[in-house]
Amino acid sequence: MLRIENLTKSYGSKKAVDDLNLHILPGEIYGFIGHNGAGKTTTLKAAAGIHDFNEGDIYINGVSIKKDPMLCKKNIAYIPDNPDLYDFMTGIGYLNFIADIYQVSKEEREEKIAKYADMFEITKDLAQPLKSYSHGMKQKIALISAFIHNPKLIMLDEPFVGLDPKASFLLKETMREFCNDGGAIFFSTHVLEVAEKLCDKIAIISGGKLKAAGTIDEVKGDESLIEVFLELDKAKEDEANA
Amino acid sequence: MLKTLLKCRFAEMFFGLKKSFRGSKNNEDKMSKGRIALLAFLGIYLVVVFGALFALMFMEMGDTLSNPDFVDAFGGKPLLWIAVSIEGLMALMLSFVGSVFMTQTQIYNAQDNDFLLSLPIKPAYILLSRMVLVFSMNGMFSYFVAIFAGVGLLISDCEITLVGVIFYVVLNLLLPFFSMAATLLLAWVISVLTRKMKRKNIISLILTIGFFLVYFYACFNLNNYIEKLLENLTGIGESISGYMYPIYKFGVAIANHDIASFFITIGFFTIPFVIVVYILSKTYFFIVKTSNNIVKVKYVKKEMKTTSPVWALVKKDLSRLFASSMYLLNTMSGILMEILLVLAVVMKIDQIDQIKEILQGFPLAVIMTLLLVLIGSMNMVTASIISVEGKNLWLMKSVPLKAKDIFQAKLLTGLVITMPVSLISLIAFAFVLEFSVVDTILGLILLSAATLFFNYFGFKVNLTHARFDYENEVLAAKQSMSCFIAMFGSMGFSLLIAAVVVVPYFLFDWATLTLTQCLVSVILIGFCYLLRTLIYKDADEKMKALG
Numbered sequence: 190m191l192r193i194e195n196l197t198k199s200y201g202s203k204k205a206v207d208d209l210n211l212h213i214l215p216g217e218i219y220g221f222i223g224h225n226g227a228g229k230t231t232t233l234k235a236a237a238g239i240h241d242f243n244e245g246d247i248y249i250n251g252v253s254i255k256k257d258p259m260l261c262k263k264n265i266a267y268i269p270d271n272p273d274l275y276d277f278m279t280g281i282g283y284l285n286f287i288a289d290i291y292q293v294s295k296e297e298r299e300e301k302i303a304k305y306a307d308m309f310e311i312t313k314d315l316a317q318p319l320k321s322y323s324h325g326m327k328q329k330i331a332l333i334s335a336f337i338h339n340p341k342l343i344m345l346d347e348p349f350v351g352l353d354p355k356a357s358f359l360l361k362e363t364m365r366e367f368c369n370d371g372g373a374i375f376f377s378t379h380v381l382e383v384a385e386k387l388c389d390k391i392a393i394i395s396g397g398k399l400k401a402a403g404t405i406d407e408v409k410g411d412e413s414l415i416e417v418f419l420e421l422d423k424a425k426e427d428e429a430n431a
Numbered sequence: 432m433l434k435t436l437l438k439c440r441f442a443e444m445f446f447g448l449k450k451s452f453r454g455s456k457n458n459e460d461k462m463s464k465g466r467i468a469l470l471a472f473l474g475i476y477l478v479v480v481f482g483a484l485f486a487l488m489f490m491e492m493g494d495t496l497s498n499p500d501f502v503d504a505f506g507g508k509p510l511l512w513i514a515v516s517i518e519g520l521m522a523l524m525l526s527f528v529g530s531v532f533m534t535q536t537q538i539y540n541a542q543d544n545d546f547l548l549s550l551p552i553k554p555a556y557i558l559l560s561r562m563v564l565v566f567s568m569n570g571m572f573s574y575f576v577a578i579f580a581g582v583g584l585l586i587s588d589c590e591i592t593l594v595g596v597i598f599y600v601v602l603n604l605l606l607p608f609f610s611m612a613a614t615l616l617l618a619w620v621i622s623v624l625t626r627k628m629k630r631k632n633i634i635s636l637i638l639t640i641g642f643f644l645v646y647f648y649a650c651f652n653l654n655n656y657i658e659k660l661l662e663n664l665t666g667i668g669e670s671i672s673g674y675m676y677p678i679y680k681f682g683v684a685i686a687n688h689d690i691a692s693f694f695i696t697i698g699f700f701t702i703p704f705v706i707v708v709y710i711l712s713k714t715y716f717f718i719v720k721t722s723n724n725i726v727k728v729k730y731v732k733k734e735m736k737t738t739s740p741v742w743a744l745v746k747k748d749l750s751r752l753f754a755s756s757m758y759l760l761n762t763m764s765g766i767l768m769e770i771l772l773v774l775a776v777v778m779k780i781d782q783i784d785q786i787k788e789i790l791q792g793f794p795l796a797v798i799m800t801l802l803l804v805l806i807g808s809m810n811m812v813t814a815s816i817i818s819v820e821g822k823n824l825w826l827m828k829s830v831p832l833k834a835k836d837i838f839q840a841k842l843l844t845g846l847v848i849t850m851p852v853s854l855i856s857l858i859a860f861a862f863v864l865e866f867s868v869v870d871t872i873l874g875l876i877l878l879s880a881a882t883l884f885f886n887y888f889g890f891k892v893n894l895t896h897a898r899f900d901y902e903n904e905v906l907a908a909k910q911s912m913s914c915f916i917a918m919f920g921s922m923g924f925s926l927l928i929a930a931v932v933v934v935p936y937f938l939f940d941w942a943t944l945t946l947t948q949c950l951v952s953v954i955l956i957g958f959c960y961l962l963r964t965l966i967y968k969d970a971d972e973k974m975k976a977l978g
Contacts, residue, residue, distance in 0.1 A: 239828040241975050258971070262831035273822040275747065277754035279728075285735055289743030290830050299735055316730035 190215045190342050190373035191236060195245035198231050198397075205231040207397040208245070213342075213375055213390075216368050220388035221377040222418065228397040229377040230270065233344050236375070237267035250341055263291070266335035270346040270377075272327045276320035280311065280330050283319060284337060291338035298337060305333040308363070309356055324351035332360065336367070343367065345376035349383060361387055381414045395421055432552055436560035466912075473919065485521075485579035486586075489514060493587025509686065511589050515599070516682030518580040519606060520675065526573035526610040530565055535618040536757060536905055537561050538711075539718060554716040562708070565614065569607035577603035598685045598693055605700040609677070612703040619711055622718050636756035640767065740832055744840030745847060748816060751904065752848065758819075761908040763848060765809035769856045772806065777863060796870035797944050799860045801929045804881040807853050808925040811908060813845035814889035814917035817897040817977065818907040824899050824978045834974035835967050838890070842966075845886040853882050873948045880955035881928060887962040888924070889917040894966060899978050928955070 191213040198206040206228040213219045223229045234240040236247050238258045247254045249261040274283055281302070288298035306312040309329040319327060328351050335343050343364075349357050364374050364387065378384050384391050385405055391414075392402040400421040401408045409417050495501055496510040538561050547557050581599060585591055677699035684692035738746065752759055760767065776783075787795060820827055827837055857878055861871040896913040908914055931951050935942035 234825075237829050239825055259831050259833060262829065267829045269825055273825070275751070275823055275826075277751050278747070281730065282750070286743050286747055288735075289738050290740045290832065292740065295735055295737050298737075302735075303732075313730055316728040 190217075190250060191219075191375055192248040193232070193236065193245070194248070196232065196235060196242055196247065197244035198228075198235055198240060198242040204397050206235070206242070206394075209394070209397070209399050211392055211399070211402060213373050215341075215371050215373050217389045218364055218368050218374045218387055219376070220384035220391040221375060221394065222379075222381065222384055222391055223377070223394035227394045229394060230346055231397075232394070233267065233346050233375070233377060234269075237265060237344055238262050239267070264341045265344060266338065266340040266342075267344045268328075268331045268335055268346065268348060270350065271324075272331035274319050274327055274330060277318065279316055279318050280322070280326075281315040283330060284315075284334055287334040288337055293338050301337045302333065305336055305363075308359055309333065325353055325356065328352055329356060332363075336363070340372070342373045342375065345374065347378060348376055349378065349380060381418060385409075385414050393418060393421055433556045433559060436547075436552070436556055437563055440560050440564045473915070482575070482579040485576055486583035489518060489580040489583030490587045491583075492517070493584045493589040497588045497590065511584075512679075512682035512686035514584060514589070514682075515685045516675070516678045518576065518584075519602075519678050519681040521580070522573040522576040522603065522606055523610050523678070525576055526569040526571075526607055527613055529572035530568040530610070531614045531617060533568055533909070534565050534614040535621060537565055538615070538618050538715075539622045548716070555712050558712055558715045562611075562615075566607060566611055569611045569614070573607045573610065574603065577606070592688065594688045595685055598688065602681055602685060602693070602696055602700070605697060606681075608704040609700040612707045615704075615707045615711060619707070619714070619718075623714070636753075636759060640760075644771070740830075741836050741840045741843070744832075744837060745843050748841060748844040749847065751819060752812070752844075755904060758904045758908055761905060762811045762815060764811075765806050766849065766852045768806045768809060769803060769852050772802070773856050773859050776860060780863060783864060794866075794870055794944060795864055796861070796866040796874050797932065797948070799864065799866075800857060800874035800877055800948075801925075801932060803853055803857055803878055804928055805922070805925040807849060807878070807882050808885055808921035809918070810845075810849045810885065811889060811914050811917060812848050813842060813886045814893050814914045815904070815908040815911060816841045816844060816890065817893045818899060818901065818911055818913065819904040821899045821901055821904070821907065828974065828978075834970035837974065838894075838966055838970055842886055842890055845890065846883065849886065850879065850882050853878050869945070873945060873952075876952045877928075877932075877948050877955075880952040880959070881925070883959050884924070884955045884962075885921045887959050887966070888921060889913075891962050891966055892917045892920065894973060897977055 191211070193209055193211040196206050196209040197204060209228070209232060211219075211232075221229050221232070231240060235242045236249075236254070238254050238261060247261075250264050252260050252264075254261045275286070278286065284302050285298065288302075293301070302315075303312075306315060309332070311326060311329050311333075314322070314326060319330065322330065328348070332348070335345075348360060352360060361383075364376075368374055368389075388405065390402070390404050391408055393400045393408065401417065405414070408414070412420075492514040493511070496514055502508070502510060538558070544557075548554065577599075581603075677696060680692045680696045680699065683689050684696050752762065783795075790798065854875060857871070857874050860866065861874070866874070893913040896911070896916065898907070898911060901907040901911075928951055931954075932944065932947045935947050936944050
């Protein structure tokens with residue numbers, strides 16, 4: 190579903206992502222773990238077609254994002270860590286706008302909005318302007334907008350930040366349901382417990398380089414995930430000091 | 432504490448200005464030499480042109496009013512006060528217009544209000560620090576007029592004394608308090624009235640436009656006031672008091688060294704300010720805390736309407752425009768002026784014959800078309816339409832739309848806003864002023880071509896000078912390099928259009944106005960095609976490079 194090959198992205202002389210390779214299959218929930226500034230958001234933005242990159246390529250469902258970005262973008266949904274939505278729109282106005290952009294039929298958008306808005310308990314607030322929404326409410330609207338157009342791959346940057354416990358639980362359930370139906374999810378997180386319990390596979394990135402990737406068991410072995418993470422992080426610091 | 436707040440306010444203002452005129456890339460910290468040269472040129476151009484304009488105007492006025500024949504014709508009384516009064520009036524009006532847009536944003540809608548109110552700082556200090564910034568904006572415009580008008584009067588034949596100069600300086604220093612009282616009052620009225628309203632933006636837009644209508648009505652009648660001043664020179668005290676008493680006193684105090692008038696003027700300039708500040712300080716905390724309260728609207732499920740992606744983008748950009756009255760007024764001042772011009776023509780229809788006489792057979796249709804072209808150049812919708820995406824740019828970049836479609840939607844937004852009002856205004860003139868069908872059609876073609884051109888030009892400039900780190904869209908429309916270039920560029924082009932239409936008509940026998948209008952229309956359409964090609968060329972790469 191998502192294949193990242195030798196991805197390198199630099200900001201000036203600094204390499205934010207350095208020769209990264211990842212492969213995410215349909216049905217997988219793939220967690221992307223790393224400290225602040227490790228290169229997670231850059232990778233996600235490059236895969237979403239927001240950022241250009243210097244080397245390598247990214248394939249969505251076998252299609253290169255460099256060669257046919259429109260087809261790739263039709264098949265994905267991306268939600269940034271801080272969902273800056275159009276504050277001047279109402280919740281329902283925003284969802285309708287996204288449905289128009291992805292040309293979702295009237296019946297389908299009505300059905301999807303009703304389903305997910307009820308699920309996230311936000312239906313009564315849909316007529317409110319987005320500027321009155323809390324971070325969590327905006328996150329819920331962003332999530333509904335991601336599900337509205339039947340993407341094959343959903344990329345989420347820190348999706349659980351700001352969500353209440355019930356909404357977090359529902360999101361995890363929905364993510365699993367989406368992947369059981371053949372979709373794939375690639376998301377970044379700082380919460381290792383979430384990654385451990387929810388993900389089929391994880392990748393750990395540090396200093397723009399992929400440090401480990403695979404199933405949870407493959408990555409952590411006999412150790413806990415936090416121990417593996419700290420070890421890799423320490424190795425990075427040692428490398429930097431050397 | 433107040434000192435720290437003031438330092439923050441000024442740092443914020445200068446940082447905002449610096450940011451606005453820096454390069455279009457985020458990592459471009461320093462301005463290029465070319466940019467500095469351009470800014471220096473524009474700055475000097477503004478100061479020299481407008482400064483010279485004021486200085487020459489008041490020098491001329493001073494010479495006329497001190498001419499013994501002129502003075503004798505009006506009963507031998509000194510007339511310098513008229514020039515000083517007009518200076519005061521101009522300073523007042525300019526400072527009002529220059530600061531009215533920022534007052535509401537600065538005082539009530541500042542983004543750090545919540546943060547500052549959570550700190551152990553007296554609300555009065557927060558208010559005062561914001562007012563200093565508003566005052567500096569009022570003062571900048573007002574002092575500009577005062578300095579150059581003062582220079583003009585000094586080098587004129589008027590007899591100026593040291594006392595006159597001192598009075599002039601003192602009263603002009605205090606004058607911004609009067610215009611500030613008006614802008615603060617407007618901001619306060621809007622905030623109080625819209626505090627609990629559902630359609631807050633529309634109400635505040637209507638109130639602002641209403642206030643402007645009154646303001647422009649006063650401006651349009653300025654000539655009448657001056658005529659009345661001249662007509663009633665003999666019985667001045669009673670006849671003027673009904674019109675512009677404070678400004679009359681301002682003129683008399685300075686020109687005639689009238690101590691009583693001097694103190695009365697000080698009272699006029701400062702007392703309204705003190706009263707307004709008192710009201711504001713008493714209600715500031717309450718209004719700020721409640722003005723962001725959103726009136727709860729219950730969602731009622733309705734049948735959803737679908738539209739194409741491009742029109743969805745147009746609708747989105749239109750919603751953004753109409754969501755903020757200040758953003759709307761900053762980008763669409765031309766439209767407002769066009770509507771006011773139509774109203775003014777309808778109201779003054781009885782004077783049209785006199786204007787036709789002055790024109791000596793030159794078609795009024797051409798004049799009105801060129802006037803609408805000039806006013807249309809003041810619309811800045813496309814000059815900031817990319818920049819206002821700001822923090823939402825990620826959305827435009829992640830949706831499956833070609834950059835060409837996104838650009839097309841933004842250009843369409845500009846046209847949807849500006850074209851109908853311009854064309855309807857011309858059609859209204861055609862009916863009221865009885866233009867011929869041919870003149871009307873030619874005018875409509877030229878106006879359409881010019882409007883299209885201004886939209887393309889603004890968009891191209893914004894595409895080259897887009898910035899996305901504005902705190903709100905009002906700043907993107909006010910303090911941006913692209914709006915600055917588009918505004919002066921469009922105005923320059925509109926004057927060039929007028930020159931190419933009119934000048935050959937007077938210089939060459941072969942040149943008819945029909946021919947020149949057609950020629951200019953064709954040239955403009957050619958330029959539009961060129962700009963369109965430049966905008967759409969490598970559009971996807973340009974889109975990726977934004978932000």
